[in-house]
Amino acid sequence: MGDTEENDIHARQRKERKEVQAKVQELKKTAKSDKKKKKEILEEIVRLESELDKKHADELNSLNRERKESESTVEGDHEDEHEKKNRTSKAQRRRDKKEKEEREREAMIVAAEALNINTARQKEYLAILQLLLARQLTMHEIPSDGNCLYNAVNHQLVVSGRAALDVTRLRFMTADYIAANKSTLLMYMTNPQTNNPLTDEEFTKYCDAVKNTAAWGGQIEIKALSHSLQVPIEVIQAEGPPTVQGDTDFQGPNLILTYHRHMYSLGEHFNSTKVAPEQSEEEN
Structure with a gap:
């Protein structure tokens, strides 16, 4: 996974976030004018944002898996080169492996926290939104x-x-x-x-x-x-x-x-x- 492709993913996610936010603003206006459907509209807002959060979290997890596979291939190539040229020490390989495992662990934590935070965020956002709408x-x-x-x-x-x-x-x-x-x-x-x-x-x-x-x-x-x-x-x-x-x-x-x-x-x-x-x- 190259830096360019990764940057493209983040750029697309930002664009998708803006599009959903625009849709949410339109739904808020509808909720204000159509009180009978306010609950359904607010639930739709939560659904849209939750689905987007999950989609983006899944994409980041997939990105991490592809990066892991790429790094494994590179590491294998490096090991072959070491066997031929004896350039990489065992200590360096251990450090590389430890760093890679640490990156993977951090990525998993970030993804898990994102899902938990977003679930709590949606509930909190909906509760505050309802309080605000009641006060126009x-x-x-x-x-x-x-x-x-x-x-x-x-x-x-x-x-x-x-x-x-x-x-x-x-x-x-x-x-x-x-x-x-x-x-x-x-x-x-x-x-x-x-x-x-x-x-x-x-x-x-x-x-x-x-x-x-x-x-x-x-x-x-x-x-x-x-x-x-x-x-x-x-x-x-x-x-x-x-x-x-x-x-x-x-x-x-x-x-x-x-x-x-x-x-x-x-x-x-x-x-x-x-x-x-x-x-x-x-x-x-």
């Missing part, structure tokens, strides 16, 4: 790059009629609030490796990471953003009621985000929301 909302997807919380908040500022603030500005505001409220926030902050409360040095590094890196943001950062912006921030999730950060005297409307535990294999993620297209047309 739809999901606005945010890139998964560590800045998802801040980009989602910025999008909400814009759609709610407030002034936009870029990621850099939002991160600075968040870090400054956390640093200024150390005494009240520190009790909720722990070292992820030791689960012990942060030391003063760790707290300083934490604030610096919030301000100057693409560190992922969670509940502490949502609280900091809500108080810095003086707006309530609501988070919709698949399990449990929505959570709202902010004092009762903060002026609405709420900034409404969605929280996803299973959307991406890299970890937790935030998306933004917006009024469903049909709702916008009715208002206009």
